[in-house]
Amino acid sequence: MRAGSTRYRRLSFAAVSSTNTLALEAARSGDPGDLWITGERQLEGRGRMGRKWVSEAGNLYASWLGIDVAPPAELAKLPFVVSLAIRNAVQRFVEPPASAQMKWPNDILIDGKKLVGILLESSRLPSGRQALILGCGINIAHKPSDAPYGVTSLQDEGYRSGPEPVFEVLAEEWHRQLLRFDGGAGFAHIRSDWLEHAVGLSRPCTVRLPDRTLEGIFETLDADGRLILRFADGTRRPISAGDVFFS
Ligand code: BTN
Known part of the structure; x- marks a missing residue:
């Protein structure tokens, strides 16, 4: 030491x-x-x-x-x-x-x-x-x-x-x-x-959650650090944990 x-x-x-x-x-x-x-x-x-x-x-x-x-x-x-x-x-x-x-x-x-x-x-x-x-x-x-x-x-x-x-x-x-x-x-x-310096901002992505997979646009990070996923119908969902893949 x-x-x-x-x-x-x-x-x-x-x-x-x-x-x-x-x-x-x-x-x-x-x-x-x-x-x-x-x-x-x-x-x-x-x-x-x-x-x-x-x-x-x-x-x-x-x-x-x-x-x-x-x-x-x-x-x-x-x-x-x-x-x-x-x-x-x-x-x-x-x-x-x-x-x-x-x-x-x-x-x-x-x-x-x-x-x-x-x-x-x-x-x-x-x-x-x-x-x-x-x-x-x-x-x-x-x-x-x-x-x-x-x-x-x-x-x-x-x-x-x-x-x-x-x-x-x-x-x-x-x-x-x-x-x-x-x-x-x-x-x-x-x-x-x-x-x-984020990868994939404003790009389509796939988010894998334990129970389902979601497709949307990685819109931003919110004030709590959650990934904001925007769906094709314009609705949004904050994601706290999961794996993200960009095509
Ligand atoms: C990962 O799975 O991507 C995380 C790997 C983290 C490795 C580091 S090396 C120093 C520290 N000591 C460990 O045993 N793990 C972390």
């Missing part, structure tokens, strides 16, 4: 089970939060929906632990703060004219190909406080070979260095966006930046 930068607390490891799991353990042991945990590789990296996240050395694996980051009613907006911060960070390492975009709710894509995996987890601690863990895996030197969707890496996009400079910019940008978010009061600014 090495001591971190003076700007934020950081624990960095050569190999970890999962940086998200370690962050959760730190929260349960009473860590005050605002802590970054990074691993050069993960032995049990976790993805969304219980999937495994293959984590060889050469990519970035980082988790941030926050305690009582926002009131419970504002927590659903955090995925947008997270994706905007990560999008802005990776854009600094991508050769123009390539542009990093966000796909609702919080995927980061370049030319339709996934660059980053984000796993947000929260847990109510025995103290009654709320721990939030923001975990992200950024493809730098490697990308999965068996993904059922397009994938890319920063190296494919022209970047020629390692994970450390990317981590430094990411940590800075995350803290900047979290300050702007201001516990939810600044979400209007986040929303407007998010929309500027």
Whole structure:
């Protein structure tokens, strides 16, 4: 374990089970939060929906632990703060004219190909406080070979260095966006930046919900971060969770 930068607390490891799991353990042991945990590789990296996240050395694996980051009613907006911060960070390492975009709710894509995996987890601690863990895996030197969707890496996009400079910019940008978010009061600014770099705005899309599939136009993001889907008859439906596909 090495001591971190003076700007934020950081624990960095050569190999970890999962940086998200370690962050959760730190929260349960009473860590005050605002802590970054990074691993050069993960032995049990976790993805969304219980999937495994293959984590060889050469990519970035980082988790941030926050305690009582926002009131419970504002927590659903955090995925947008997270994706905007990560999008802005990776854009600094991508050769123009390539542009990093966000796909609702919080995927980061370049030319339709996934660059980053984000796993947000929260847990109510025995103290009654709320721990939030923001975990992200950024493809730098490697990308999965068996993904059922397009994938890319920063190296494919022209970047020629390692994970450390990317981590430094990411940590800075995350803290900047979290300050702007201001516990939810600044979400209007986040929303407007998010929309500027969103994939598929005003385009037809298919939304897959657990019990049905809907077709419509991705009209906008509402003030609570819900996707507003406009149907052919002009009616609208706010979507809080689901998978979105653009043709
Ligand atoms: C996804 O399924 O797209 C989310 C993947 C999230 C992977 C990151 S890597 C750092 C952190 N630690 C984990 O075990 N998972 C997240």
